[in-house]
Amino acid sequence: MKYTTFNQESTNPLVEPMFFGNPVNVARYDQQKHAIFEKLIEKQISFFWRPEEVDVSRDRVDFQKLTDPEKHIFISNLKYQTLLDSVQGRSPNIAFLPIISLPELETWVETWSFFETIHSRSYTHILRNLFSDPSEIFEDIVVNEEIKRRAADISKYYDDLIFATQLWQTQGEGIHTVDGVAHTINMYELKKKLFLCMNSVNALEAIRFYVSFACTFAFAERKLMEGNSKIIRLIARDENLHLSSTQHVLNLWAKGKDDPDMAQIAEECKDEAREIFMNAVEQEKQWADYLFKNGSMLGLNKEILCQYVEYIANQRMSAIGLDAPFDISSNPLPWMNSYLNSDNVQVAPQESEISSYLVGQIDSAVSEDDFADFEL
Amino acid sequence: MSNENPSHRIDIVDVGAIDAPTDKTLLSALESANVHIHYHCREGFCGACRTTLIEGEVEYTTDPLAFIDDDEILPCCCVAKTPLKIKVPL
Numbered sequence: 001m002k003y004t005t006f007n008q009e010s011t012n013p014l015v016e017p018m019f020f021g022n023p024v025n026v027a028r029y030d031q032q033k034h035a036i037f038e039k040l041i042e043k044q045i046s047f048f049w050r051p052e053e054v055d056v057s058r059d060r061v062d063f064q065k066l067t068d069p070e071k072h073i074f075i076s077n078l079k080y081q082t083l084l085d086s087v088q089g090r091s092p093n094i095a096f097l098p099i100i101s102l103p104e105l106e107t108w109v110e111t112w113s114f115f116e117t118i119h120s121r122s123y124t125h126i127l128r129n130l131f132s133d134p135s136e137i138f139e140d141i142v143v144n145e146e147i148k149r150r151a152a153d154i155s156k157y158y159d160d161l162i163f164a165t166q167l168w169q170t171q172g173e174g175i176h177t178v179d180g181v182a183h184t185i186n187m188y189e190l191k192k193k194l195f196l197c198m199n200s201v202n203a204l205e206a207i208r209f210y211v212s213f214a215c216t217f218a219f220a221e222r223k224l225m226e227g228n229s230k231i232i233r234l235i236a237r238d239e240n241l242h243l244s245s246t247q248h249v250l251n252l253w254a255k256g257k258d259d260p261d262m263a264q265i266a267e268e269c270k271d272e273a274r275e276i277f278m279n280a281v282e283q284e285k286q287w288a289d290y291l292f293k294n295g296s297m298l299g300l301n302k303e304i305l306c307q308y309v310e311y312i313a314n315q316r317m318s319a320i321g322l323d324a325p326f327d328i329s330s331n332p333l334p335w336m337n338s339y340l341n342s343d344n345v346q347v348a349p350q351e352s353e354i355s356s357y358l359v360g361q362i363d364s365a366v367s368e369d370d371f372a373d374f375e376l
Numbered sequence: 377m378s379n380e381n382p383s384h385r386i387d388i389v390d391v392g393a394i395d396a397p398t399d400k401t402l403l404s405a406l407e408s409a410n411v412h413i414h415y416h417c418r419e420g421f422c423g424a425c426r427t428t429l430i431e432g433e434v435e436y437t438t439d440p441l442a443f444i445d446d447d448e449i450l451p452c453c454c455v456a457k458t459p460l461k462i463k464v465p466l
């Protein structure tokens with residue numbers, strides 16, 4: 001079915017499935033099939049932040065104090081996160097928007113992707129502060145084998161779905177030969193590709209960021225790279241919300257609350273979905289291995305990081321109806337929780353500003369004059 | 377009646393029982409009683425504290441945005457309305 005930017009047929013979005021129904025025409029939110037997506041939009045917008053709000057200037061001094069293995073850990077994580085957000089800043093838009101049939105879901109995907117672009121800009125903000133010319137770091141992302149291997153796995157499912165959708169929207173169902181390769185395009189195949197892609201995105205949001213997050217917060221526990229940590233906390237808060245959205249989509253399908261075909265596919269492809277998750281877990285463990293190849297950092301090592309990945313994988317897998325496969329029941333990095341906590345409930349007084357309302361709230365330059373009107 | 381009740385008894389499977397005051401979230405009540413469960417956002421959007429509710433009723437102080445199944449609650453943004461029986465992931 002050819003894509004149209006404004007479907008002239010009258011449709012009733014209350015009976016459309018989330019994906020592969022009629023294209024959305026009127027962006028209206030007075031009536032909603034799945035109201036959760038507008039709630040997610042509102043929440044996400046309330047989190048709005050700009051990288052420039054966070055003063056990272058002190059990190060430059062801290063960075064010089066890091067050991068070489070620690071520098072490797074810090075920079076490699078930034079590269080990996082840059083890759084993840086490069087993908088996430090565009091792919092939900094390109095893969096999902098052409099096949100979405102509900103206005104509230106369409107707007108959620110746009111909002112979600114937009115926030116990933118804020119994350120991308122924040123990595124440049126961090127790196128520009130650390131290096132007078134960060135281009136070497138960015139250029140390595142497309143040649144570094146460790147990162148490339150992950151990029152291939154992450155983009156595979158998106159690319160598959162995008163290509164199949166393009167064939168379907170231009171040539172319809174059937175067997176189409178492109179560059180000598182035959183592709184079978186029918187609704188079942190398209191929906192199956194969508195299901196696998198959504199599982200891959202879910203695993204990305206659920207697992208792939210957390211090894212990097214843990215390292216960042218481990219530096220912050222030692223009062224190092226705190227500007228960076230503040231930015232990563234804002235990113236982590238957004239990613240938690242994005243994860244909620246993919247969990248909602250997967251569960252709406254699996255519980256038969258949206259498209260009956262998707263409920264059937266969810267059942268049939270459960271093993272594949274599980275495999276996608278387990279692969280992400282395995283890759284994250286390998287990533288931890290790569291990070292610590294030159295030596296550990298204070299407060300964190302490969303073993304404990306791998307345990308943490310298993311611990312959150314258990315939780316995130318059970319949230320989408322998969323079995324928790326790992327034998328680990330207590331959080332090996334309990335201090336992570338306080339960094340992943342939304343700001344307004346921070347226990348430490350210096351952290352108690354509610355950052356979802358404030359602009360320009362982080363200022364790490366304190367002069368003596370600031371205490372002029374203090375008396376002891 | 378229950379409105380005047382400042383607390384409810386919470387039975388936690390395999391852990392024990394606590395009294396949860398109704399003026400703070402169930403998560404805070406559990407923490408005060410030294411029952412530590414996983415959490416991230418503490419405002420209902422991430423789902424990290426997802427907990428099984430076996431018996432009883434809770435009232436949400438913040439609209440939960442994270443996915444929760446019919447038999448699940450998010451202790452970070454609810455209070456007990458009645459005595460509860462819950463199973464926390466340990």
